Amino acid sequence: MEAKELLKLANLNKWYDGLHALQDVSLTIGEGEVVALVGDNGAGKSTLVKIISGAQGSDEGEIYLKGKPVTVSSPKDASNLGIAALHQSLGLVGSLNVFENIFLGREETRSIGPIKVLDKKKMRERAIELLGELAIDVPRLGVPVLSMSGGQRQCVAISRLLLDQVNLILMDEPMAALGVAEGQKVLDLIERLKEKGVSVLIISHNLEHVFSIADRIAVLKNGRMVGTVSPKNSSRSDVVRMITTGEGAGPEGAAQ
Ligand SMILES: Nc1ncnc2c1ncn2[C@@H]1O[C@H](COP(=O)(O)OP(=O)(O)OP(=O)(O)O)[C@@H](O)[C@H]1O
Ligand SMILES: [Mg+2]
CATH class of the missing domain: 3.40.50.300 (P-loop containing nucleotide triphosphate hydrolases)
Incomplete structure (x- = not known):
């Protein structure tokens, strides 16, 4: 081999x-x-x-x-x-958008004084970078994945695996x-x-x-x-x- x-x-x-x-x-x-x-x-x-x-x-x-x-x-x-597995169910949440799904359970946060808030900008930028690396064309990052095609959803699920x-x-x-x-x-x-x-x-x-x-x-x-x-x-x-x-x-x- x-x-x-x-x-x-x-x-x-x-x-x-x-x-x-x-x-x-x-x-x-x-x-x-x-x-x-x-x-x-x-x-x-x-x-x-x-x-x-x-x-x-x-x-x-x-x-x-x-x-x-x-x-x-x-x-x-x-x-x-x-080692990551892509399950048939894909593990995506339909009501969440692309970058929310990619970062689900691993959200980026930033601090405003003592308070931690979601760093949406960072997640969005990282998601765009990740999708770009894979040449995935997802036109609307902000819409729920529910409204995306099966293939697009698969691509989002695979990008999610690549975060690690x-x-x-x-x-x-x-x-x-x-x-x-x-x-x-x-x-x-x-x-x-x-x-x-x-x-x-x-x-x-x-x-x-x-x-x-x-x-x-x-x-x-x-x-x-x-x-x-x-x-x-x-x-x-x-x-x-x-x-x-x-x-x-x-x-x-x-x-x-
Ligand atoms: N949890 C389980 N309990 C009992 N038998 C099982 C279980 N999972 C699979 N089997 C049996 O083990 C054998 C192999 O099943 P497996 O699901 O690995 O096949 P497969 O090659 O993926 O088939 P397919 O192409 O239909 O998906 C089958 O005879 C199946 O009935
Ligand atoms: Mg099988």
Whole structure:
């Protein structure tokens, strides 16, 4: 693998009662690398992402960050390690505007004598800066996000994640509910994140998106890692075959 290793998952196992949802799953993600995680419904994709984001624990296996073993037993642990998850609900408050949402729970304040007040100017400026860095075009920062399109809301939610130092962003089907143009906005944003050196693990059923954005594609089937391939060396039908048969791509397709 060309990129320097950021995250390594080694032999993760997860059981839900009798169901072996993840079976010895290993995967590495490089710095600034976009890895797409694909597989049929129930393959274990969301489970894997939940484990990395600290939303759920694994039963066996190790997680390494830059070569060091780490424990991710809560979203707080993940956040301290620079791992952020974009949830389907996005975690935005519809009635608040763009910069209020970005700073929600982390508001900037200033002092007027002994009194602390919200520093709206500072938050607004930082939000504009952040959105500018990501080339996000949000025309009206002052309106409630409720009135914005799905894609714009996704972009605001992603900007919010970037307020902290972040190494890896996990996305579980971020484009699923978006139209073509809106989905493209999110793809562009992922490209921008990559340029900033942020790694992305993205779950998607849309192979067109996956092939346009991913440096590597990891295929899960029935809780097992079938293999990873590079979109440069593999075709969509190769990946579909891996998803459906659970058989690897062979030596020239296997990128790991
Ligand atoms: N909280 C849970 N309790 C019990 N079983 C679960 C739980 N979460 C997931 N599972 C089971 O684990 C397996 C993997 O589920 P997971 O949600 O990870 O699949 P997925 O690959 O994300 O599928 P999809 O593409 O449909 O989102 C499935 O069989 C699912 O029914
Ligand atoms: Mg899922």
